[in-house]
Amino acid sequence: MENFTIYNPVKVHFGAGVVEQLGAVIAPIHRKVLLVYGQGAIRKNGVYDLVMQQLHDAGCEVWEYGGIKSNPIIEDVDAAAELGRHNGVGVVLAVGGGSVIDSVKIIAAAIVAQCSAWDLVSRKTKPTGALPVVTVLTLAATGTEMNPFAVVQNQQLGIKTSFSSPYSFPVHSFLDPAFTLSVPSHYTGYGIADLMAHVMEAWFGKGDSPLADKIVVSILQEAMEAGPQLMGHLQDYNLRARVMYAATLALNGTTMHGRLHGDWGVHAAGHVLSLLYGVPHGASLTIVYPTWLRLMKDRETLRVQKLLGHLFQTTDIEDGIQKLEGFFKSINCPVRLGELNLPATAPAEIVDQMIRNRVSGMHHQLSSEDYRTLVSLME
Amino acid sequence: MENFTIYNPVKVHFGAGVVEQLGAVIAPIHRKVLLVYGQGAIRKNGVYDLVMQQLHDAGCEVWEYGGIKSNPIIEDVDAAAELGRHNGVGVVLAVGGGSVIDSVKIIAAAIVAQCSAWDLVSRKTKPTGALPVVTVLTLAATGTEMNPFAVVQNQQLGIKTSFSSPYSFPVHSFLDPAFTLSVPSHYTGYGIADLMAHVMEAWFGKGDSPLADKIVVSILQEAMEAGPQLMGHLQDYNLRARVMYAATLALNGTTMHGRLHGDWGVHAAGHVLSLLYGVPHGASLTIVYPTWLRLMKDRETLRVQKLLGHLFQTTDIEDGIQKLEGFFKSINCPVRLGELNLPATAPAEIVDQMIRNRVSGMHHQLSSEDYRTLVSLME
Numbered sequence: 001m002e003n004f005t006i007y008n009p010v011k012v013h014f015g016a017g018v019v020e021q022l023g024a025v026i027a028p029i030h031r032k033v034l035l036v037y038g039q040g041a042i043r044k045n046g047v048y049d050l051v052m053q054q055l056h057d058a059g060c061e062v063w064e065y066g067g068i069k070s071n072p073i074i075e076d077v078d079a080a081a082e083l084g085r086h087n088g089v090g091v092v093l094a095v096g097g098g099s100v101i102d103s104v105k106i107i108a109a110a111i112v113a114q115c116s117a118w119d120l121v122s123r124k125t126k127p128t129g130a131l132p133v134v135t136v137l138t139l140a141a142t143g144t145e146m147n148p149f150a151v152v153q154n155q156q157l158g159i160k161t162s163f164s165s166p167y168s169f170p171v172h173s174f175l176d177p178a179f180t181l182s183v184p185s186h187y188t189g190y191g192i193a194d195l196m197a198h199v200m201e202a203w204f205g206k207g208d209s210p211l212a213d214k215i216v217v218s219i220l221q222e223a224m225e226a227g228p229q230l231m232g233h234l235q236d237y238n239l240r241a242r243v244m245y246a247a248t249l250a251l252n253g254t255t256m257h258g259r260l261h262g263d264w265g266v267h268a269a270g271h272v273l274s275l276l277y278g279v280p281h282g283a284s285l286t287i288v289y290p291t292w293l294r295l296m297k298d299r300e301t302l303r304v305q306k307l308l309g310h311l312f313q314t315t316d317i318e319d320g321i322q323k324l325e326g327f328f329k330s331i332n333c334p335v336r337l338g339e340l341n342l343p344a345t346a347p348a349e350i351v352d353q354m355i356r357n358r359v360s361g362m363h364h365q366l367s368s369e370d371y372r373t374l375v376s377l378m379e
Numbered sequence: 380m381e382n383f384t385i386y387n388p389v390k391v392h393f394g395a396g397v398v399e400q401l402g403a404v405i406a407p408i409h410r411k412v413l414l415v416y417g418q419g420a421i422r423k424n425g426v427y428d429l430v431m432q433q434l435h436d437a438g439c440e441v442w443e444y445g446g447i448k449s450n451p452i453i454e455d456v457d458a459a460a461e462l463g464r465h466n467g468v469g470v471v472l473a474v475g476g477g478s479v480i481d482s483v484k485i486i487a488a489a490i491v492a493q494c495s496a497w498d499l500v501s502r503k504t505k506p507t508g509a510l511p512v513v514t515v516l517t518l519a520a521t522g523t524e525m526n527p528f529a530v531v532q533n534q535q536l537g538i539k540t541s542f543s544s545p546y547s548f549p550v551h552s553f554l555d556p557a558f559t560l561s562v563p564s565h566y567t568g569y570g571i572a573d574l575m576a577h578v579m580e581a582w583f584g585k586g587d588s589p590l591a592d593k594i595v596v597s598i599l600q601e602a603m604e605a606g607p608q609l610m611g612h613l614q615d616y617n618l619r620a621r622v623m624y625a626a627t628l629a630l631n632g633t634t635m636h637g638r639l640h641g642d643w644g645v646h647a648a649g650h651v652l653s654l655l656y657g658v659p660h661g662a663s664l665t666i667v668y669p670t671w672l673r674l675m676k677d678r679e680t681l682r683v684q685k686l687l688g689h690l691f692q693t694t695d696i697e698d699g700i701q702k703l704e705g706f707f708k709s710i711n712c713p714v715r716l717g718e719l720n721l722p723a724t725a726p727a728e729i730v731d732q733m734i735r736n737r738v739s740g741m742h743h744q745l746s747s748e749d750y751r752t753l754v755s756l757m758e
Binding site: 004012017018215217219226241246 | 380381383384389390391393394395396588589593598600601604605620621625627637
């Protein structure tokens, strides 16, 4: 095992009705609130009204910034930060999925740093603090509700990149599985795929940690047990709860104990698909992971074999990868570029963008030759 | 799944050499330090010198309280609190195993509350705060290094009881597996048994949580893989690290996510053996757990069967319990009272003390008739 640090101060309030505590939690922090949300789903499913009622009853003054995109862009982050800064808010409340919460982490740091958000993300300016962040999660997928990480894209520069700081843990996260009951089938599947990809990035990271490995397998097995059941019963609270908790545990640090770092090469490759064609994050991962495993089967044979063996009781790697593809299909996720309706030029464009972004894992380096192999395997 | 809260702000520094950061961590908190330790093992294995060097180099002033017993008593807690209070210390540093860290949590609260420690433990006085607690762990077992719980005994009243408060999380815990290399074989085995008992108390608690169940099994499997290897190679750093991390994860809240509470009936029964005859905590658990499982096999058949099935690939409960006993024996732990050299009156005394202490689980109630059954099964 490698030396490691465990530290995660997020207070997670999990379960039915937990948002009834939102006002009581926010008011003592600050009564001037910047509320950030996405494309308006929360106005349809009632979550917006519940949250506003809480803030109103707690005597909070609220400024709203809606319209965060599902692959969030830096322009929205800057505009929201300016709104909050101008009005002297003291707490930033994210109501939404990963894109909204990720954006809010950068907004909260940019308000304090008084600089453009891209200066923080590009590491030109080092964050010195952040406003307290509170989140209300409406999509089980990224795990951002219990970690300090964020991903944002800069369309102009053609970069999708990550941000984190010691100040970027949410203070409180409210996770009511009932708030995800209205998530449509496809996005439910993408979320399951996303959480699975997170723990696989840990599995293929640097450093032997046998118990963390067992937890990776536990989370994968949980996703593969509850996930398909949920796809057939989207209104089942308990199945929503199981997937929501699995997604949180998948990226709150637990799978990294005893390792130096994860790999994240598959995420880096997937980001290229999102950046070029707006492919939903989870869908990009289900296309890249099987191909990446085929690329790695001769380099990391034992690790690939061991993981697939745990999941599918097979010692044959190709058989295991096909079973993984079969699982992804069973939760409505694509496994080939051909399913996405992309232009005929897509494969070459993807390789070019991978070269420009120097796509690679932290543990398993990828070369230009690898990009071509990966993309040809995706076709 | 039940509603639950995740909150654990302890910063764990895990690995070889982490104590080199101790001075840099403590000095910004406060430079007047109350150092608490046990029966002097740390003076023999060099840990005391390392810690004192760190405190000295960081310019700290240190008051020492040594001699905490392995089943800690309230008189020591009071005496140490008085020493700290009198000298105006601002941080309490525990260097030792569970007994020392548990004591320090109560000491840190008693210094602030300015009352007798028993007033806090008996809930006569509610803690309103605590001095910051830092720990250096020297025994992998109880998990206290990453939770707010403590256990202490009052010999005079014949009670061994628990304490916790929102202020009783250590701020920092330093876990260097090398500091446990000198732990003798028996106590190494007790530690492994203790961590296993902790996750079993979660398994038999109230509330269905499939992923938390998988993590319980993962921790048990890790202990049963690394534990016996460690018993044969007490000087192996990596095996010490695996057991140390498993013990921390076993009681830092993770196994309780999605449950209302654990059971803790086996711990309550084990405490009686420690109180009456000074039986080491881990040894008391390996005697009680198999007998408790035999008591529960008709009441909680499916849960007992499922757990033993995961661990020993058997559907026969008695076969599984015997295999669990075999495992405990393989790590030098007793499974019958007869191995402890107790007086002939012990069985009756244990039943009487169980009645006086109203020994029970939080989920599975125990009656006087159950006490007699349990004790007869232990003989």
